[in-house]
Amino acid sequence: DTGVSQxxxxxxxxxxxxxxxxxxxxxxxxxxYWYRQTLGQGPEFLTYFQNEAQLEKSRLLxxxxxxxxxxxxxxxxEIQRTEQGDSAMYLCASxxxxxxxxxxxxxxxxxLTVL
Amino acid sequence: xxxxxxxxGPLSVPEGAIVSLNCTYSNSAFQYFMWYRQYSRKxxxxxxYTYSSGNKEDGRFTAQVDKSSKYISLFIRDSQPSDSATYxxxxxxxxxxxxxxFGTGTKLQVIP
Numbered sequence: 112d113t114g115v116s117q118x119x120x121x122x123x124x125x126x127x128x129x130x131x132x133x134x135x136x137x138x139x140x141x142x143x144y145w146y147r148q149t150l151g152q153g154p155e156f157l158t159y160f161q162n163e164a165q166l167e168k169s170r171l172l173x174x175x176x177x178x179x180x181x182x183x184x185x186x187x188x189e190i191q192r193t194e195q196g197d198s199a200m201y202l203c204a205s206x207x208x209x210x211x212x213x214x215x216x217x218x219x220x221x222x223l224t225v226l
Numbered sequence: 227x228x229x230x231x232x233x234x235g236p237l238s239v240p241e242g243a244i245v246s247l248n249c250t251y252s253n254s255a256f257q258y259f260m261w262y263r264q265y266s267r268k269x270x271x272x273x274x275y276t277y278s279s280g281n282k283e284d285g286r287f288t289a290q291v292d293k294s295s296k297y298i299s300l301f302i303r304d305s306q307p308s309d310s311a312t313y314x315x316x317x318x319x320x321x322x323x324x325x326x327x328f329g330t331g332t333k334l335q336v337i338p
Contacts (some may be wrong), residue, residue, distance in 0.1 A: 124228070144326075151234060153314050153328035154270065167325060202269055215326055216261075217269030 113137075122194055123224045132221040133188045142162065143186050144215060145178055146189030146202040154202055160186060182199035185222050193225045229253050231320045232315055232329030241338050245302040249329045252296065256317040256327075259291045262313045266332065273313075274300070283317035306337045 116135045124130050142161050146154035156171050157176070158168045162183035172178075175193075180186040190197055200222050204215035234251045239245055240332045247261075258277055260271035276282045288301040298317075302309055315329040 143249045146328075151330065153230075153232070153316075154328045155325065156325055159325065204269070214275065215270075217271065219267070219269050 115203055115205055115216055117221045119216040119221060120219065121189045121222045121224070123226065125226050126195060127180065127192055129189065130193060130223060130225075131136075132201050132203075133202030134186045134188070134218060136185070136203070140205035140207055140216070142206045143180055144204040144206070145186070145188050146204065148200045148202055148220070149198075154186055157188075180220055190223070192215075193223075195225045198223055198225045227252065228330075229327050230317065230329040232313060233332055234246055234330050235239060236333040236335060238335045238337060239305055240259075241305060241307060241336055243336070245300075245305050245309070245334060247300040247302075247313050247315070247332050247334070249298050251298070253317075254296065255319055258318045259289070259298050260316040261287075261289060261320075262314040262316055262328070264314060266311075270314055270328075273309070275286075275316070302334075304316050305334075307336045307338050310335045 118133045122130055143156040144159040148154045156169050157172050158178050160180040163180050175191045178188045200220040202220045204217045206215050230251045242309045260275040261273045263273045264270040274289045276289050276291050279291050286303045290299045312331040312333045314331045316326050318326045
C-alpha cells in the first residue's frame with residue numbers, strides 16, 4: 112500500500128512562470144486537501160475536494176491558484192504568474208469521509224522556490 | 227489573531243526529560259483535537275487525537291484538552307532523541323467537517 116505521493120518534490124522557477132503540482136492520494140480515500148506551509152509555520156488550508164467536487168477554498172487561494180481533481184482521483188494545483196511570496200511547501204493530504212477524528216494522511220510535499 | 231496559537235520554541239531537552247507542549251485556541255466550536263508530528267522535510271503524521279475535553283494516553287504520550295480554558299497539551303515522558311521533530315497541534319469542528327486548522331508548531335530537540 113502506497114501513501115500519498117506528490118510530484119515534483121522540488122520546483123525552482125522564475126517569477127512570472129506557471130507551475131503545476133500533482134498529488135496522488137491513497138486509493139480508497141475520497142477526500143483530498145491542499146495545504147501550504149512556510150518556514151516556521153504550520154500548514155495553512157488552501158482547498159479540499161470530496162471526490163471530484165471542490166467543496167471549499169480558502170481566501171489564501173488567489174485567482175492565480177487553481178486546483179482540480181478530475182474523476183475524483185489525482186489532483187493538480189496550478190499557480191499562474193508565480194510571485195516570490197508563493198515560495199513554500201505545498202502539502203497534499205487525503206482522508207476518508209467517515210474519519211471524524213480529522214486524521215489526514217500527508218504526502219512529503221512539493222517545495223516551490225520562486226526566484 | 228490566529229485561531230490557534232502555539233509557542234514555536236525551539237525547545238531543547240535532555241534525553242529522559244518530560245516534555246510539555248501547549249496550544250491555545252479561540253474558536254469554541256472546535257471539537258476534535260489532534261497532535262501531529264513532523265520530521266524535517268517530511269509531511270506531518272497524526273500522533274494522537276482526542277474528542278472534546280479530557281485526557282488520552284498512548285504509551286509515553288498523553289494528550290489533555292481543557293475546553294473551558296481553550297487549552298490543549300501534549301506530554302512526552304522519557305523523551306528520546308527519536309522524538310526530535312516539530313509538533314503541531316491541530317483541531318477541527320464536529321460532524322465530519324474535516325478542515326483541520328493547525329498551530330504554528332513547536333520544534334523539539336532531545337539531546338542524548
